[in-house]
Amino acid sequence: MGLTSKKVLVLAVLAAVLLFVGTVWLWPRLSRRNWRAVSGRVGLLLAIQMALFASVGLAANQAFGFYASWADLFGQETDQGVVVDHATGGRSGGPLQVLEARRVEGAAGVRPHTGGQVQEVDIAGRTSRIATRAYVYLPPEYFQPRYRTRTFPAAVVLTGYPGTAKALVEKLHFPRTAQRLAKDGRMQPMILVMLRPTVAPPRDTECVDIPRGPQTETFFAKDLPEAVTAHYRVGRKPGSWGIIGDSTGGYCALKLAMHHPDVFAAGAGLSPYYKAPIDATTGDLFQGDKGLRNRADLWWYLKHMPAPDTSLLVTSSKVGESNYKATLRFIDGVKAKGLTRISSIILDSGGHNFNTWRREIPATLEWISGRLDGHGNRS
Incomplete structure (x- = not known):
């Protein structure tokens, strides 16, 4: 049974309940002060704690989509996939x-x-040689005869780390929300390409082109738009693409929009941070390359690089988010540059979690829809 299976969660909860009942039943027999009784009491208490910990952990993983499988949980998912070149021509x-x-x-x-x-797809990057799975949302208009010659705007949607792409569909409800907003006339029909930024699992690459390592930024900025545009009716000119992300995905969205305004006309970071961390999950991202490290630091980029011609959206909350002051500082930094356009969603309260992001997603989709054009014109 898979890590995200409801049966696994039910079994864990059942085990915790049975262990509790068994402990209450056996406790009088283990009340003596010999080593066997003491060992029995300690063993039962540890077993209950472990069962409770497993139940809470499994429930949290199902709610927030941290890990997709047992191999993902234990860091055993290391296969980056095999790129298969297919004949070009046509959408097949x-x-x-x-x-x-x-x-x-x-x-x-x-x-x-x-x-x-919603289509589940495999995407293989021809330049980066990265292969990953994604979900593509196609709006109803994509299948309607009167729109058969129309191209649509598209937005890349990224999870946090480690995250699962399925969570964007089943927990954050991006397709359902986009369909409802377009039906109500609050946004234009758009294609959404949903995936996690962890395209070289289990490593957190922070959407960086790592020297002698995964070329993650190249995958998102070049390979992914090329693959999607070759298969679906997406606008081919600048102004057709945007990018959205939460947490790590939010940092990636802002960075990719700033680094590649010729690709992404808009980038939205939900609860983002503004500088790539270096820790056990990332490893050495920059291999001593100071220029690469600086470029990945959005503070440095704002100060030293020309303002990119793109639109940015950042979100935070006054209570519950650790990035609130940094987000206000980032807004001021972007405003000082002039050319780059900046918007924000600031909640009175809201933690770093799915519930907060679900409150921000409708307004974010409306915002990015108003800045994209399937024919490639910037708004």
Whole structure:
């Protein structure tokens, strides 16, 4: 049974309950002061604690989508995938392969032309040689005859670290929210490409081109848009693409929009930070390259590089988020540059979690929709 299976959670909870009942039942027999009784009491208490810890951990993982599998949890997921080159021409080949198509849960209508569709895909980067899985949301209009010649704007949507791409669909409800907002006329129909920034698991690459390592920034800024544009009807000119992310994905979204304004006309960071950390999950990202380290530091980039012609959105909350003061400082820094446009969502309270981001996602989708054009014109 998989890590995210409800059966695993039920078994863990059942084990905790049975251990508690068993402890209460056996405690009188273990009340003596000999070493066997004491060892029995200690063993039962430890077993209950472990069962409770496992139950809470499994419930939290299901709620927040930290790990997708047992191998992911224990750091055993190291295979970066094998890139398979396919014949070009037509939408059946290329670096993007559709594995499965499903309806949008919670959407009004079960058919693609009324409720949209979510496709699970494999994407292989031809330049970066990175392969990863993603989910693509196609709006109902994509399947309607009157839009058959139309191109659509697209937005990359990134999770935090470690995160799972499925959480963007099932926990944060990006497809359902986009479908509802477009139906209500609050945003234009858009294609969403949803994946996690951990494209070289288990390493947290922080969307950096690591010297002699995974070329993650190249994958997101070059390979991913090329693969999606070759397969779907996405606008090909500047102004067609945006990027959204939460936490680590938020940092990536801001950085990629600032580094590549010719690709991303808008970038939204939900609860982002502004400088790549160096820790046990990242390893040495820059291999002593000071220029690469500086470029990944958004504070340094604002101070020393020309203002990028892009639009940025940042979110935080006055109570519950540790990035509140840093976000206000970042807003002031962007405003001082002039050319780059900056917007924000500041909540009175809200922690670093899915519930907070679900409150911010509708406004974020409306914001990014208003700054993209499927024909490639910047708004």
